[in-house]
Amino acid sequence: MIKPKPLKPGDKIALIAPSSPTTEEKVMLSIKSMENLGLKVVVGESCKSHYGYLSGSDEIRARDINYMFADKSISGIFAIRGGYGAVRLLDKLDYKMIKNNPKVFSGYSDVTAIHNVLNQKCDFITFHAPMPATEFCKGLDEYTLEYFKKNIFKSEPLGTLKNIEEVKMKTLYKGIANGRLIGGNLSVICSTIGTEYEIDTKGKILFLEDVDEYLYKIDRMILQLKQSNKFKEANGIILGSWNDCVAPKGKESLTLKEIFEELIVPENKPIIYDICCGHSLPTMTLPLGAKVKMDANRQEIRVLE
Numbered sequence: 001m002i003k004p005k006p007l008k009p010g011d012k013i014a015l016i017a018p019s020s021p022t023t024e025e026k027v028m029l030s031i032k033s034m035e036n037l038g039l040k041v042v043v044g045e046s047c048k049s050h051y052g053y054l055s056g057s058d059e060i061r062a063r064d065i066n067y068m069f070a071d072k073s074i075s076g077i078f079a080i081r082g083g084y085g086a087v088r089l090l091d092k093l094d095y096k097m098i099k100n101n102p103k104v105f106s107g108y109s110d111v112t113a114i115h116n117v118l119n120q121k122c123d124f125i126t127f128h129a130p131m132p133a134t135e136f137c138k139g140l141d142e143y144t145l146e147y148f149k150k151n152i153f154k155s156e157p158l159g160t161l162k163n164i165e166e167v168k169m170k171t172l173y174k175g176i177a178n179g180r181l182i183g184g185n186l187s188v189i190c191s192t193i194g195t196e197y198e199i200d201t202k203g204k205i206l207f208l209e210d211v212d213e214y215l216y217k218i219d220r221m222i223l224q225l226k227q228s229n230k231f232k233e234a235n236g237i238i239l240g241s242w243n244d245c246v247a248p249k250g251k252e253s254l255t256l257k258e259i260f261e262e263l264i265v266p267e268n269k270p271i272i273y274d275i276c277c278g279h280s281l282p283t284m285t286l287p288l289g290a291k292v293k294m295d296a297n298r299q300e301i302r303v304l305e
Contacts, residue, residue: 001180001289002124003305004102005075006155009038013076014068015132017046017055019110020083022133024048030080030132037149039076044068047080054085061085062092065114069098076152079107079114081133086113087188090197095121104152107131109211109279112184113192115288116199119182125289127151128184128207128277135281143282151285158303161284163276169299172260175270177236181292181303183207190221193228201234205292209240209278215253218245222263236270236294238301241278270296 007013015030022030027048031041044064049056068077090113102124105114108131115126129148130136140148143164150158163169182204183189189208192198199206210218225231239260247253254262257273264271272294277284291304 001119002102003155003287003290004104004124006153007039007076007104008153010040011075012040012042012073013078013104014042014044014071014074015047015078015080016044016061016064016068017049017080018061018065018089018114019055019079019085020053020081021050021055022047022081026133026137027080029137033132033136034078042068042074053083058088058092062089065089066094066097069101069103072101074103076104076106079111079131081131082107082109082111084110086110087191087197089114090117093117098122099124106152109185110188112188113197115184116182116189116192117197119289120200125287127285128288129285130283141282144284147284151287157305158287161275161301161303163274164282167274167276169272169301170274171296171299172239172271172273173265173269174297175236176293176295176297177205177270178291178293179203179205179235181205181207181286181288181290184209184288186210186218186221187213190224193224199230201230204234205236205238205294206230206234207238207240207277207286210242210245211279212244215245215247215256215259218242218256219254219259219263222259226263226267231264231267231269234269236296237264238275238294239271239273240275241280241283243279270294272296272299272301275301
């Protein structure tokens, strides 16, 4: 697995919109936020396009990704926001070309679909990170910005992952596991099950998070991964933030922890939950595809490369 060359001030990066559209105002704020990091910005056509709930047609969005990877002058590619639509592009990407041009690729949420195929088909590390039009344009807290910079601008391993002081990592099932870190948004991962783009968890550390889903839907998606043997094949599981994942108003429900305990714990794999990563702030940036060691006995996760 290749780790792309870190960015440095003066490097040219591309903003693309592989999922839902954003506004002209947020595009301009996104450009400014990247320039404040010392980067030169190229804006993809998809960032300026609208097609229903998509940021331009599938062809426009896929062309942006392929073009930005092929352009030797561009050192990094940042998804400007999530939403929906990235999964529609997976059969339109030039994986052979992309594999020969590894570079920093960053985003999260719906961008999970692209992370997983780049990790699996192109063999390079990508970054589950806050995005220009959703977090950067509002201004980042020190914790979130520092984790982003340590991933994107430095070549040294991250070492031990630390939550903010107010939030403690917790153990759901004890044990120690090693493997490459994969995963991201639960609902997006489930949408690829049964396709050629299905996530491969064999020998991996599986990270999951989600946002704004009723708890019974979380139950259903966790069950889908369980019945697809994704937990059984993984070496360990890391659970991030689950913002606004609640029961329908006035309805009885299992808790999120009860869902995890009933469906994931019986797989007898090390499980750490409540790490500060996902649809939340502050949030850490994670290098997907990197080797990690997790010690659920001590609530410790260490990135080794």
